[in-house]
Amino acid sequence: MPDTPDHHAAAQGEFSSVDDVTARFADHGYIADRRLATTVFLLSRMDKPVLLEGPAGVGKTELAKTLAAATGRRLLRLQCYEGQDESKALYEWDYGKQLLYTQMLRDKISEITADAPDLATAMQRISEQDSAFFSDRFLAPRPLLDAVRGEEPAVLLIDEVDRADEALEAVLLECLAESQVSVPEIGTYTAKVPPYMVLTSNNTRDLSAALKRRCLHLFLDYPDAERELAILKAKDTGLPDAAAGHLVEVVRGLRELELRKSPSISETIDWARTLAVLGVQELDPAVLADTANVVLKYERDMDRALGVLPRLVDPNAELPEAGHHAHGDSHGHGHGHGHGPGQGHSHGPGGHVHRDPGQDPDGDEPDGQAVRTAKDVPGRHDEGYYGAPGAGPTRRTAPGEGQGARAFAAITRRRP
Template sequence: MHTSPGELAQALKQEGYMIDLETATTLFLGLYLKKPCLIEGPAGVGKTHLAIALAKAERRKLIRLQCYEGLDITKALYDWNYAKQLLRLQLAKTDDWEKIKLNLFSEEFLLARPLLESIRSEEPVLLLIDELDKSDEEFESFLLELLAEQQVTIPELGTITSKANPIVILTSNNSRDFSDALRRRCIHIYLTYPTLEREMSILSSQVPDLTEQLVQEVCEFVAKVRKLPLQKLPSVSESIDFACALKALQKDKVNYSNLMGLLNVLLKYPKDIVKLEERLKKWDSELKVRMD
């Protein structure tokens, strides 16, 4: 484990993730206190990437549970191998029924899903419960035992306690709020879009052969776009893609009047592209007036 927030930030940087000292401090304290970290913020600000980089920095195997509407314990925690159970029944003798009944729900027939896999792991792991807000409140309540005590209960087998104390990271895009019970069990981190200076640092590290001037122009342009009322604002990864696209087309600056085809890299919805195209005409006119 890293001994200070600064050391943790440096380790994450080596894994390609730039983090500010305040966020690094909160994350460090979550690790030190051995509490789950709930990372919230808009889509595309790097919540999942932070968890992945942390797993690498801490030299832990990543176990990921992607949440969705209707997720239940048979997909998240465990299920039974019904085909194998049926085969066992077919091969059994009738007078062995009592013994068979007990064995059918033993670990031999258990299928471990991500939550159980992380609890039973002998090696240190990082459990990423991604986009928890997409699941329902029933599943959220089910998680409380794992978050508070690092254990899970399977009715047929009893309580299974963690062997290696997994790091638990939960992410949310804020599509719904969580209960006080869940928040009480977690250290809270809120990520938003980076400052201009930080995004320039990220872009320079990810696309190192761009000129400093182009990096600044891309970040300033993306910052302006994020102020528009769009359905989906461009993420950091999309600003990186945009910069790479400019490089591929051998463009050395962001020209408002010549971004044909490039906006599709930055934005994901046709109506957002139309809205930005209209705004670009205005920005281009304003720029020409200033230059005159």
């Protein structure tokens, strides 16, 4: 197939320019920046796969879907997972169908072997018919072979390739480099129209250099506020523009927290739709707290976010003391809880007054953190202290003196 710009431009559904990519993606609700649109344009002109890496939920899979919709190609998806083998990615033989044909052709097989003088001759005659049972008729194509062998142009999405084993990466290399798949029993299938191939990775492990070398590379991160708001509007969530802009700022504030899982773009869209369904016109901390489970999927993240949501909605909001409601007034620990400026209370013999960290209104109470830091000095423990550097205890436990020996002796004494 000639590899010229004229040939590509003549192909149905091809992009004419980088700006054409941006415009056609926008028509399908995907807001692409210049770098992304350029990568997609190069993918279409160079017949080269693209590897998209980045956190979950930033639009990697959606890009492949939009690419298929914008070009009118069918979408084939290979969802990768641990332990996946080539039979689920390339092809497999339809053994049930082969067996059915064998049963139906039993009489014909008997005719072929009827006058065979010995078993070896009969086997030879049957083996000559192997090609009839290992042919396209009995080949069950999986996504890679289907994308190469199919008559219609396709977009092949290899999703979350980092979850697959390294052995599957090696299987993918032939298809990625030459747009072909080899079947030992038949031969090599080469695509008449090379599929657009999009690989996605959430960076759960490093991919091989051989795979990366065969692909264009693009790292997708969370967009800036302006582009994320444009994405939100393009999805027609039903949330008023002012509230949508406010929501984007809240989500960006949540992403700055130390969360186990930061809110993704797709979850931001879900949150906007949730608020629209509830008829929200203006954001307030209460309604965000009631619906925060749409974007926060771990209890620890939820607890951490609920404490700062009022300030994210209104930077001038007064927050309750962090952590005060998280546990009760237990007198079994060595610190207390501040109940406002100068209203601490003491626990234990020392009568330690508890205030907010670093707060000392009268200037005559030492800062607790500073006291602990001052005590943390080298050499405060002798060499016999457990875990301290040095030779450690100088006397070894003699046989029969250990804890196990004493426990055994106690059991023996209790026996009748």
